[in-house]
Every structure is written in structure tokens, then in C-alpha cells.
Amino acid sequence: MIGGTLAIIGGKLPDGRSGGVLVEAGRIAAVSAIAVPDGVRTIDAAGAVIAPGIVDLGVFAIDKAAFAAGGITRAALMPDQGPPLDDPALIQRAAAAGKPDVWIHPIAAATRGLGGSELAEIGLMKAAGAAAVATGRHWIADSGLMHRLLAYAAALDLTVIVHSEDDRLVGRAVATSGETATRLGLPSAPAAAEAIAIARDLALVEETGARVHFRQVTTARGLELIRAAKRVGLPVTAGITPAHLLLSDIAVTGFRTFARLSPPLRCEDDRQAALAAVADGTIDVIASGHDPQGPEDKRLPFADATPGMAGAGTLLTLALTLVRDELVSMARLFDLLAGNPARILGVEGGTLTTGAPGDLILFDPEAPWRIESETLVAAAGNTPFDGLPVQGRLSGIIKGGQPIG
Amino acid sequence: MPSTPRPPLALAGAEMFPHRHLLGIGELQPHEIAFLLDEAEQWVSVNRAATKHDDRLAGLTQINAFFENSTRTLLSFEIAGKRLGADTVNMHVAQSSTKKGETLIDTAKTLNAMRADLIVIRHQSSGAVQLIADKVDCPVLNAGDGRHEHPTQGLLDALTIRRRKGRIAGLVVAICGDILHSRVARSNILALTALAAEVRLIGPPTLLPAAIERMGVTCFTDMDAGLDGADVVMMLRLQNERMDGGFIPSAREYRHFWGLTEQRLARAAPGVLVMHPGPMNRGIEIDSAIADDPAVSAVTEQVEMGVAVRMACLDVLTRRRRGVEGWA
Numbered sequence: 001m002i003g004g005t006l007a008i009i010g011g012k013l014p015d016g017r018s019g020g021v022l023v024e025a026g027r028i029a030a031v032s033a034i035a036v037p038d039g040v041r042t043i044d045a046a047g048a049v050i051a052p053g054i055v056d057l058g059v060f061a062i063d064k065a066a067f068a069a070g071g072i073t074r075a076a077l078m079p080d081q082g083p084p085l086d087d088p089a090l091i092q093r094a095a096a097a098g099k100p101d102v103w104i105h106p107i108a109a110a111t112r113g114l115g116g117s118e119l120a121e122i123g124l125m126k127a128a129g130a131a132a133v134a135t136g137r138h139w140i141a142d143s144g145l146m147h148r149l150l151a152y153a154a155a156l157d158l159t160v161i162v163h164s165e166d167d168r169l170v171g172r173a174v175a176t177s178g179e180t181a182t183r184l185g186l187p188s189a190p191a192a193a194e195a196i197a198i199a200r201d202l203a204l205v206e207e208t209g210a211r212v213h214f215r216q217v218t219t220a221r222g223l224e225l226i227r228a229a230k231r232v233g234l235p236v237t238a239g240i241t242p243a244h245l246l247l248s249d250i251a252v253t254g255f256r257t258f259a260r261l262s263p264p265l266r267c268e269d270d271r272q273a274a275l276a277a278v279a280d281g282t283i284d285v286i287a288s289g290h291d292p293q294g295p296e297d298k299r300l301p302f303a304d305a306t307p308g309m310a311g312a313g314t315l316l317t318l319a320l321t322l323v324r325d326e327l328v329s330m331a332r333l334f335d336l337l338a339g340n341p342a343r344i345l346g347v348e349g350g351t352l353t354t355g356a357p358g359d360l361i362l363f364d365p366e367a368p369w370r371i372e373s374e375t376l377v378a379a380a381g382n383t384p385f386d387g388l389p390v391q392g393r394l395s396g397i398i399k400g401g402q403p404i405g
Numbered sequence: 406m407p408s409t410p411r412p413p414l415a416l417a418g419a420e421m422f423p424h425r426h427l428l429g430i431g432e433l434q435p436h437e438i439a440f441l442l443d444e445a446e447q448w449v450s451v452n453r454a455a456t457k458h459d460d461r462l463a464g465l466t467q468i469n470a471f472f473e474n475s476t477r478t479l480l481s482f483e484i485a486g487k488r489l490g491a492d493t494v495n496m497h498v499a500q501s502s503t504k505k506g507e508t509l510i511d512t513a514k515t516l517n518a519m520r521a522d523l524i525v526i527r528h529q530s531s532g533a534v535q536l537i538a539d540k541v542d543c544p545v546l547n548a549g550d551g552r553h554e555h556p557t558q559g560l561l562d563a564l565t566i567r568r569r570k571g572r573i574a575g576l577v578v579a580i581c582g583d584i585l586h587s588r589v590a591r592s593n594i595l596a597l598t599a600l601a602a603e604v605r606l607i608g609p610p611t612l613l614p615a616a617i618e619r620m621g622v623t624c625f626t627d628m629d630a631g632l633d634g635a636d637v638v639m640m641l642r643l644q645n646e647r648m649d650g651g652f653i654p655s656a657r658e659y660r661h662f663w664g665l666t667e668q669r670l671a672r673a674a675p676g677v678l679v680m681h682p683g684p685m686n687r688g689i690e691i692d693s694a695i696a697d698d699p700a701v702s703a704v705t706e707q708v709e710m711g712v713a714v715r716m717a718c719l720d721v722l723t724r725r726r727r728g729v730e731g732w733a
Contacts, residue, residue: 177614177615177616178615178616179615179616179619179620181614181615182614182615182616182617182619182620183431183591183619183620184531184532184553185531185550185551185552185553185554185588185591186531186532186551186552186553187552188614188615190615254535255531255532255535255536299510299536300509300510300536301509301528301530301531301532301533301536301550301551302530302531302532303530303531303532303551304530
């Protein structure tokens with residue numbers, strides 16, 4: 001792709017430096033104190049933060065409008081599509097689906113049809129452009145198959161993205177066991193379902209040396225296992241979405257199906273542990289988990305509703321609360337939102353270094369607005385943050401040096 | 406001794422019960438529960454008279470929409486409506502395993518379009534009745550939603566206890582059996598704790614839900630210990646499908662540890678009252694000798710109170726619509 005040439009001046013970088021970014025032929029040529037060549041198109045950031053475009057590790061739908069509204073320039077597409085991404089041709093088609101506005105990095109299904117019983121053609125899918133391989137919305141219950149998957153993926157140098165819930169313990173549960181689920185009479189499962197799944201997969205990582213990314217780690221015990229595994233040098237990373245950082249299971253009170261998520265919201269102690277894990281580096285990635293679901297899937301009795309939230313348009317603004325609460329610096333936030341996900345996926349972008357793609361966003365971290373389900377830019381407005389006043393608004397998005405929108 | 410709850414201020418008319426629907430005991434204040442029990446008393450008398458009729462709901466249409474099979478509760482609501490002169494219509498909605506809710510919203514809109522004046526709903530999913538209530542213009546009465554609530558059962562049990570024991574406050578009530586799957590247990594816990602009873606739960610550990618102590622109850626897995634000094638013993642029905650090894654090993658093992666026998670009941674307080682929402686598994690959770698002893702068992706009285714409580718609820722919920730003075 002032939003990219004544009006563009007100078008952005010008068011902004012502030014995530015590391016605190018002021019200045020701008022010069023993009024030449026689609027790639028970053030200079031950062032901070034830049035000399036703007038004559039005749040180059042120039043944007044005055046007017047004090048806005050200039051940051052790398054967000055690399056969203058794990059979305060369930062290609063929702064270009066939502067990605068643009070959320071400052072997402074690269075999205076890793078989960079294999080849970082209709083049909084599942086378990087074939088090289090489907091990978092190729094998905095990889096092209098975002099052009100020209102956004103990079104879609106398809107993630108290959110680990111098993112055929114995501115059925116959890118037979119290995120999919122992950123080598124051929126890698127060759128077709130798959131950035132990683134994933135178990136999808138579910139855990140692979142068969143430990144023998146999981147062992148073979150990790151060994152095979154390790155040899156192909158592919159990261160395996162896993163969902164961490166022991167499905168037999170979860171059964172038909174739709175909430176985490178605790179006071180809220182008991183009061184509402186919702187089928188529930190103990191939070192230990194996550195730690196059990198993580199413990200098994202860590203043992204298999206040790207066995208095979210495979211790189212594993214735990215897409216959502218949401219419990220104190222699960223996070224402690226990840227922390228210990230990193231301490232001994234296992235090649236593992238962990239992610240989370242803003243929902244599990246900012247909401248506890250109390251949010252489902254009143255049978256609010258927008259708060260029906262997978263994994264389900266946890267207790268307040270687990271939420272506090274997740275915040276601590278962001279602060280101490282145990283968590284590497286904050287992603288949207290973007291999963292728009294219309295009223296036909298959400299306007300149902302709680303247990304019958306489909307889990308998932310529309311998260312792309314609110315990822316940045318919700319993540320910025322972590323900076324305001326002084327849990328992380330702005331620079332570290334963009335490691336979580338962009339740098340680390342790009343590294344885990346093995347794709348370009350996610351940084352403001354010279355030579356990196358000119359994928360940038362501009363935003364005012366203070367600008368106030370209110371999240372409204374009805375007006376959310378997304379394929380559907382199923383956000384558990386409906387009605388929440390927030391701060392931080394995108395003012396520009398640039399891909400390969402070309403402003404979008 | 407704690408007394409009957411009274412409203413914080415002198416309230417009159419609709420201030421006594423400012424709710425449009427009856428979706429759960431959890432949304433009621435103690436004095437509102439007491440108000441419904443007081444209202445039910447008059448219907449107990451009417452129901453015992455030779456002519457059991459009142460026409461205050463004449464011209465109103467009451468739809469009983471049951472998405473889950475029920476004989477007793479449906480019959481009770483139908484009799485309650487008919488005795489008050491309402492035109493009662495029963496709707497049995499066939500269960501379909503997929504996309505239940507799509508039908509649900511559409512059904513709500515349909516019932517609304519038929520201009521029902523009162524809708525009584527039972528549904529197998531927790532929260533489903535509230536979902537319908539949000540979509541219709543008339544009062545909705547929850548006749549049981551999933552494992553969540555069964556408010557009229559909580560009220561009829563409270564009324565039965567109050568009439569037999571003269572009070573509720575300060576009594577020790579033991580609720581025994583499958584608490585996990587029971588909406589009856591939840592509504593009773595909420596009603597009885599609100600009315601200042603001491604509530605104990607007794608059951609196998611696999612059928613006691615997590616963190617239920619947070620609802621102000623004490624849990625026992627040892628039935629003998631839980632029954633010690635109890636004034637009221639409320640047995641719950643154990644569904645057959647729970648006895649196949651999934652939650653408890655077998656019916657006979659359940660009976661051995663959690664069945665109500667005369668020997669076990671001897672641990673309770675003198676004059677103990679035994680209750681069961683029905684239908685009973687005789688010889689499993691309760692022995693016939695207890696269930697059939699009118700001095701101890703309140704099982705048939707519970708059924709009788711059920712009609713009275715439901716009449717009270719139907720009356721109170723339609724007062725605004727009927728333009729009753731102080732309520733319109």
C-alpha cells in the first residue's frame with residue numbers, strides 16, 4: 001500500500017513529550033520535535049494526545065464504524081464467525097474485509113468448526129494470513145487434544161489464544177456464584193472455573209513451550225496463576241476487557257442482559273485483583289471483546305440472552321479511567337491497548353517508533369460525554385455502561401498516514 | 406417481642422401499596438407485606454361462606470399466561486379471579502427450547518393488545534416476568550419465574566403462619582430441602598425475614614446456593630441441628646430429576662438425612678407447624694403420618710390461604726384501574 005505523507009503538530013505524546021508526528025509514505029518518519037517539510041499536509045492537534053492506533057486483540061464482529069469511533073486501527077478477529085474461521089480461504093477473505101479503513105487480522109480456529117475435537121488446518125491458515133490461533137468462546141475440554149494443539153502451534157511459532165473456563169464446572173451457568181446470582185435465582189458457577197482452566201493450560205505450556213495468550217483473566221486466583229507463571233518465565237500473556245475492570249456482578253441486578261458476559265462478571269474482590277494486575281504488569285492487554293448483539297439476542301430472560309457486549313466504541317474512553325485513577329501512565333496504557341497486542345499477534349503497529357506504520361489517533365482525554373446505548377456507534381448498542389458519564393473523546397484517526405472519516 | 410410492621414407514617418389508600426405490579430417480595434417493604442396479609446383476611450371469611458362471591462372485578466379481564474406447567478397455582482389464580490367477578494382466561498404457552506424469549510416479547514405485546522386488565526404470569530426463566538411487565542400497560546402478577554420468586558406463595562405461607570401462630574416476628578422457621586432451585590424458598594426467605602422471623606435453611610450442601618447467608622439466614626446441612634427448637638418447619642418438594650445422582654446420590658439417601666420423620670420432628674419446639682407447598686413426595690421428604698396430622702400439618706390450609714392471598718393481590722393491584730377512592 002502506498003501511504004500518505006502527513007505532519008501532525010501541536011500535540012502531546014503518551015510518554016508526556018509534546019510535539020508531533022511526521023508520517024512519510026505511510027510510515028512514521030519522526031516523532032516529538034519534528035521538522036515539517038514544505039508543502040506537506042499538516043494537522044494541528046491543538047493540544048490533543050497523539051497516540052498509536054489501538055490494536056484490539058479479540059473482536060467478534062467486523063464493525064468498521066465502531067472501530068473508527070473507538071480509534072481502533074487493527075482488530076484481531078476471533079474465529080467465532082458464521083462459518084467459523086477454520087479454513088485458509090475464510091482466513092484470506094476475512095483479512096481483506098476491513099480494507100481500506102482498518103486492518104483485520106483473522107485468528108484461526110484451533111479446531112474444526114470450533115468443535116473442540118479435531119485440529120483445524122492451522123499451518124495452512126497461518127500461511128493464508130492468520131495472526132494466531134484461538135479456541136474461540138470456549139475452553140478445549142479434551143486435555144489430550146489441547147496438548148497436541150499446543151505442541152503443534154509451538155512448532156509453527158503461532159500464539160494460541162485461549163478462553164479460560166472449565167466448561168463442566170460452568171455447565172449452564174450464566175453468572176458467577178455469589179449473593180447476586182443467588183438473589184436473582186440465576187444458574188451460577190464458582191469463579192474457580194477460571195483458575196482450573198488456567199492451571200491446566202499452564203501445565204501444558206510448561207510441557208510444550210507454546211506461547212499462550214489468556215484472552216480474559218478475570219479472577220484473583222486466575223491472575224495469581226498467571227503472575228506465578230510469568231515469574232518462572234513461561235511464555236504467557238493475559239488480557240481483560242474494561243467490563244471486568246470497572247463492573248462487578250452487581251451490574252446484572254434487575255436481570256440486565258447487557259451485563260451478561262462471557263466469562264460472567266465477578267465479585268468485587270476479583271475486580272480489585274484485576275485492577276491490581278493491570279497496575280503490576282500481570283495483565284498485558286486491554287481489549288474490547290467487541291460482540292454486538294441486537295435486541296433479538298438481548299431482549300430476553302437473562303439466562304436465554306446471548307452473552308457479549310459492544311465494546312469497540314467505548315474501549316479508549318473506559319481505559320482512560322485507569323490513567324485518571326493513576327493506576328497506569330498514559331504510556332503504559334498504550335502498551336496495553338496497542339503495543340503489547342501488536343507484539344503478541346506479531347503484526348506491525350502499536351507504537352510511535354520511526355519506521356512503524358503511520359496508524360495514529362488523536363484524542364482529548366478530558367472531553368466529557370455520556371455513553372448511550374441508543375446512540376453508540378456500533379452494529380448494536382449492547383453496552384453495560386449505558387448512561388455512564390465518561391471522559392475522553394477521539395478527534396481523529398489516521399491509517400497509513402491517511403486521515404479516515 | 407417484635408410487633409407487626411407498621412408503615413413509617415400514617416398512610417392511606419394507594420400509599421399503602423404504591424406498586425403497579427407484584428413481581429417479587431424483594432421489592433416490598435415490611436409494612437406492605439403486612440398490608441397484603443391484612444387484606445387477605447377478609448377473603449378467608451368470604452371463601453368460607455356459603456356464597457363465595459364478590460363482583461368488584463366485574464368487567465375486568467384477567468389473563469393467566471403460564472409458560473410452565475402448573476395445575477395448583479393456575480387453579481388457585483383462576484378461582485381467585487372468578488370469585489372476584491373477573492373474566493379469567495387461561496393461556497398455556499407451549500414451551501419451545503429455542504428462542505423462547507422472541508415468543509415472550511411478542512406474547513407480551515399480544516396480551517397487551519387484547520387489553521387485559523391484569524396478567525398473571527408463570528415462566529421457567531428467572532426475570533422473565535419482569536421483562537413482560539416492562540412491555541405491558543396493565544398490572545402484572547408474578548406466579549413464579551424460574552428460581553427467582555413466587556411472591557404469592559411467600560404471602561400465603563406467611564398468612565398461614567400468622568393465623569396458626571398468632572404472629573411471625575420472633576418465630577424460628579426452618580425451610581428444608583432443595584433451596585438452590587426453589588423460588589418458593591427465596592420468596593419465603595424475603596417475606597419471613599422482613600417480618601422479623603429467624604429463618605434457617607436445611608438441605609444437602611449441593612442444594613444450598615452460594616452466599617445465601619447474605620439474605621439473613623443461617624444454613625444447616627445437619628437436619629437434626631437445624632430443626633432444634635423450630636416453631637415452623639417448611640418442607641420443599643424435591644424434583645425427581647435431582648435424585649438421580651447429579652445433586653444427591655439417591656432418594657433413599659435423601660430421606661435418610663433430610664426426610665421429615667416423626668422422630669426428627671420431635672426436636673422441634675412443642676406445637677410445631679409443618680408446611681409444604683405441594684405436591685408432596687410422601688415417604689421421601691415428608692412422612693404421611695406428619696402430612697396428614699391436622700394438629701401439625703398446615704398443608705391444606707396453605708392451599709386455602711393461597712386463594713385468599715391471590716384475591717387480595719388481584720383486588721389491590723386493580724384498585725387504580727377501577728377508580729377506587731384513594732387509589733385512582
